[in-house]
Amino acid sequence: MRLELKHIHKHFGAVHANDDISIAVESGTIHGLLGENGAGKSTLMKILSGFIHRDAGEILLDGRAVAFKNPAEAIRAGVGMLHQDPLDFPPLTVLDNFLFGREDGFMQNRAGALADLQRFSRQFGFDLDPDALVSSLTVGERQQLEIMRLLSLGAKILIFDEPTTGISLPQKIKLFETLRLLAKQGMTIIFVTHKLQDAEDLCGKVTVLRLGKMTGQVTHPFTADQLVRLMFGQSLETRARASVALGEPILELRDICVADYRLRVPEINLQVRAGQVIGLAGIEGSGQRLLLRACAGLDQPVAGDIWISGARMNRQPYRDFLERGVAYLPAGRLEEGLVPGLNLTEHFILARRSREFFIDWRAAQDAAQSRIGEYSIRGVPASRVEALSGGNQQRALLALLQPNLNLILLEHPTRGLDIESTMWVWSQLLARRQRGAAIVFASADLDEIFEYSDRILVFSGGRVARALNAQETSVQQLGELIGGKGL
C-alpha cells in the first residue's frame, strides 16, 4: 500500500509540532524517520495511526484520502503502529492479547485465532507459547506478538516506534530480518528511530525531522555524517566564556551504575569541582535522569559510590543531601517540584528551613512579595503555581533553592521556556556558579549543552562515553555519539 503524507500541520498550543511535513512511502520499502526528541516524529506517527488529529494536510492511502477518528479506524484501513511501550495486557496470555481488536463478534473464535497465530509464527520463525503470560515475555517477544496481531487485523502499513530500544542484539537481528521479510511481502514499513546505525542498516530512504520541520530526505546510500547534520543543524559555534577558578571536588562518582526496570547504565565515573558545569547529552531516557536523581539522593544507585564534598553518601536519606547543599530541579515542574493547589507564599514557607510552629502569614506574604520581585516572577503571593506560565514556574523553582548551594542538578532547565526566561535562568545558574556551586544538567538541546558545559557526558544505548571537553568537541562528534556511533 502506498502511503502519502501531504503538508501535515499540527499545533499544540504555541508549539508547531509538525510544520508542513510531506512524505511518500512506496509499498515494499522501509522508510526511516529520524530525529531528536521533540523533533515531531511521534506526533506525525500518531496522526497517521489515528491517535490524534491533524490540523491541516492530507493522508493518502493508495491515492485515496483518509481521515481516521481513532486507532481502530486506522487499523481497519490497514495502518498499524507498534509503540515503544507495547500496548498489550501483560496479565493475559499471548493468545488473549492476540484476540484483541479482532472483529469476531461477541463470541471469540479462539480456535481460528490460534490457527492464525501459529501460521504467522511459522512464517516468521517466531516461537511464542500461546498460553504464556505476556508479562513473562521479553520486549522483543512482545514486539513479535504485536506484529502478528497487527498483521492478523489486516495491517498493510506498519509503523515501528523506536523498536530497538530495550531489546537484545540477537533480538534486534531477528527484528530486522522480520522487517525485511515484511517489506518483501509488500508491506509498507515506517521505522522511527534516533539511532543512526539502525537507519543506515535498514532504511532505503530516510526523512529527518528537526523541531517540527522536515530538514531533509536522503536515499540509500547515505552517510551518518549527512544524517547528523540534518538532525542537529550546523550553526553551533563555541563561544568564549568567563573563566571561573575551579575549586574543591564537590561531586565524585566512582563506578556508579544506575538502573530502572528497562534500562541499566553501568560504570559511570565523574568528578565535578566547584565552579564546573557538566552537561549530560543524549536522547531522553538514556539514563541522564537516573543519574541526576541518584546524585540528589532521591534514588539509590545499583552499584558504586557517590561522594559529596568528601563524604560517602550511599544510602543516605534525601534530607542529608539537602543538608550538604545539594539541590535538584526536576523537569516535571508541577509533578515533582511544585505543589499545584498551593500558592507562592505557601511554597516559600515550605522551602524555608525554619522550625517555627505557627505561621505568621503577614510576614510570610511580605517575604514572598520581595522574593517574587527578586526573581521577577510574574505573579502575586497568592498565585497558585499551576496558574503560572512555564517560565515563571521555573523561576519559582529557582526561587525555592537555598541561598548557599554546593551542587545544583538540573533536568531540562529551559525546556519550553522562551528566550528571555532561558537567558534569565542561566544567568541565575551562572551566578550561583561564580559563588562556588557545581552544576550538572541534562538537556536535549545541543546548543544549550555546548553553550554552557565545561565538560559533556554523552548517554546512549545504556552506555556513557568518557567525559568530553566541550571546547574540543565538534557537533559532528557529539551527534555521532548520541546516535550510538563510536561509543
Next chain:
Amino acid sequence: MSEITQKPVFSKKTGFSADLLWTMGPIILALLLTTLALVAIGADPLKAYTTLWNGAFGSPEKLGSVIDAWVPLVFCSVGLLVTFTAGLWNIGIEGQIVMGAIGAAWVARTFDLPAEILIALMFIGGALGGAAWALLAGALKVYGRVHEIFGGLGLNFVAMGVTLYLIIGPWKRAGIASTSGTEPFRPAAWLLNFPGLTVGPVEIILAIISLALIYFALRGTLWGLQLKAIGKNARSAFWLGIPTSRHMLGAFAVCGVFAGLAGAEQASGVWARLIPAISGGYGYLAILVVLLSGFRAPLVPFVAFFFAAVSKGSISLPLDLQVDSALGGVLQGVVVLLFVLSQGVRAKWTQTLSS
C-alpha cells in the same frame, strides 16, 4: 494513589446565584429522587418528610438525640480533615473508633476512681487506643506499601474481632456468653447528661474544642501547611524537604486520637458499656460529612448536624409510617453522590464555556 483534589468550586467570576444553584441543586434533586422512591413503595412523601423532621426536631429530647449523633460525627470529621488534608483515605476510622471504645472500656473496668478523673482517663485511654490503631494503618501504608483503604478495611475487621473476643471472652458477663455487650460500667464512668436528655455538656464542649483546634492547626501552623502540600502532591512535598512518611504517620495518629475520643464518648456516654457495633457507623458517615463539607472545617458542624438530624429523624419513620428507617441513609447517600457529581459536572461545564 489516592489523590484528593480540591477544585475551586466556587469561582469568583460566577455570582452568588450560581453558587446557590450548584449547592442547592444536588440537595433538591436528592429530595426529588427520595420522593420518587417513597412514591414507588406507596408511602406518602409529605408525611414521611414531616415525620423525619419531627423525628429530629419535634422535642427537646429529640434535638438532644440529634446532638448525641452530632458529637461523634464531629469528632470523626475533625480527624478525617487531617488525613484528607494529607491526601489519605482513612477508611480505617471505624476500627479506630472501636479501639478508642476499647481503650476507654479498659480504663473504666480497671480503675475505681472518682467520676471526673475516671472519665478524663477514659478519654485519654480512648485517644491512645484510636491513635495506636491508626498508626498501624499508617505503618502498613508507609512501610508495608499497603494502600490505606485496604489496610484500613482489614483493620476494621480485626478491631471488630477484638471487641467480640473481649465481649465473649475476658470481659464477659458472669455466667453469660452473649455478643450483646459487656456488663455496664460503674456509674462513675458514665458521662453526665443534661436532665432528661441523652447528651451532656462534656462531649459537646470537647467536640467544639477539637474542631477549633484542628481548624487553626490546619490553617495556621507549618504542620498544617506541610500536610496540605503532602496531600496535594506528595512527590513535590518530599522534594521540598518535608518528611512525608513521618507526617503521614502523624496524620494517621491525630485522626486516630479523635476517632478514639468518639469511641470513648460512645462507650461512656451512650452505651455505658462495650458493645460489638460500638462505632455506630459514625466513621463512615463522617467520611460523607467531610466530602460534603468540601474538606472545610467551618462547614463540618453544619453538615454533621444535617446528617445527624436525618439519621435520628429517620428513626421515627418505622414507628409512624412503617417505612424503613434506611430511607434516611438513602437520602444522605444520594445527597453526597449528587453533590460530588455536580462538582464534576460544573467543572466540565465551566471548562466548556471558557474554551
Next chain:
Amino acid sequence: MSKRVLLVVTIFVIAGIIAACAPAPTATPVAKPITFGVVLVGPYNDHGWSEAHYTAAQYVKSKLPGSDFIYIDKLNPADRPGMTLEQVVNDMKSKGVRLILTTSDDFQTDTIAIAPKFPDITFINASGDSAWKDGKNYKDIKNLGNFMGKMEYMKMVAGCAAALSTQTGKMGFLGPLINDETRRLADAAYLGAKYCWTTYAKKNAADLKFDVKWIGFWFNIPGVTLDPTKVANDFFNAGNDVVISGIDTTEALVVTGQRQAKGEKVWAVSYDYKEGCNEAPNACLGVPYFNWGPAYLKTVKEFQAGTWKPSWDWNGPDWANLDNPDTGAVGFTFGKGLTDANKTTVQQFIKGLGDGSINLWKGPITLQDGTVYVKEGAVATDKEIWYLPQLLQGMTGQSAPTK
C-alpha cells in the same frame, strides 16, 4: 470565611429558624384510649421470636377496642447503629405512649437503667427477672415488670418429638447465646428427649447424643455471630438427623428443608412462632411457640384500669387446650414431618405432662460436670429451674462462657 462557607451557613441558619417556627408536634392529644409501644430486637416478620410478639400486639388491638400500638423492630446495634433504647423510649413517649414492652433479654440491662429515668412510663421486659422478688437479679423498680412463658414444657415436647423421629440417635441443639434462659431451655429439650427415647422408644439413654452449639446472639449478625445456616449444616454433616432450633429465626428449618429436598432423612424443630413450620412444612417436626397475647392483654387492661403493679409472671401452658390463643402462654404446633404414630406418642407425653403423671423436674437431675443438682425424690423449685447453672449430664456442648 469564604463565600461558600457563608452560603452554607446561611442555608443551615434559615433551616434552623424554620425548624424553630414550626408548630411543636409533641403532645398531640391521644385520640384513642390507649396506645402502647412494643420494642422488637429482630424484624417484626422474622417468623420467630419477634413476630410472636408482633402478633400478640395485634391480638390486643383486635381484642380491646380503642387500643393500638406502635412498634420499632430490629433495635440492635447491627441493624440500627447508634440507636439506643433510651432514644426509642423518648420517641415513643413523645407520641403519647405510657406503656412500653421491651421484648428481649437483650433489652433487660437498658430497661433496668432507663426505667427510673421515666417514672411516668410503665415498662415490661419480656423474659427478664428483675421484678422477681425471690430472683437473683431483683431490682426494686416501681414501673418495671416482667413476664415470660413456661417454654421449658414445650421444649420437652420438642425434645420428645425429636427423640422419636431420629434414626441415628444424634440430634443437635442450635442455641443462641449462653444465659440462664437458654441453658434452661436446652436442658428441658434434653430431658424431654431422654424421657421419650428411653420410655417410648425403649432405647438406652447412653445411646442418645445431644449436642449443643451456641452462635453468640439471638439471631445471625454477619461477622459477629456464628452463621446459624452453617452451624445447622455442620450438625447434619456430623451425623445428626434432627436439629432443634433455639434461636429467634428459622435458619435451622430452612436448611433442613433444603437437605430433605435433596433426599436426606433429616428433620428440624422450629421455635418461637406459632406458624414457625411454614418455611419447610415437611421437614418440620413441630414448633414450640410463645402465645404472648393473653399476657399482653392482661397487662394492657391492668394498665388501663390503673391496677398494674410490678410483678414477675411465669405463665404456663393451657394443658387442656394447648392451642387456645386466649389462654396458655406457650403451645406446640405439630409439623408434617412427624409421623402419625409418633404424633400419637407425643400427644400421650403431653397428656402426662399436663396431668402431672410425668414430671421431668423430679430428681435425680445431674449437671454436666457430674454434680447432682436435684436429689433423688426432690423436685426442682422455680428458682432451681430458672437458674439452671449448666447443661445436663448426657449433653455435649458448652455450659458456660469460656474462661
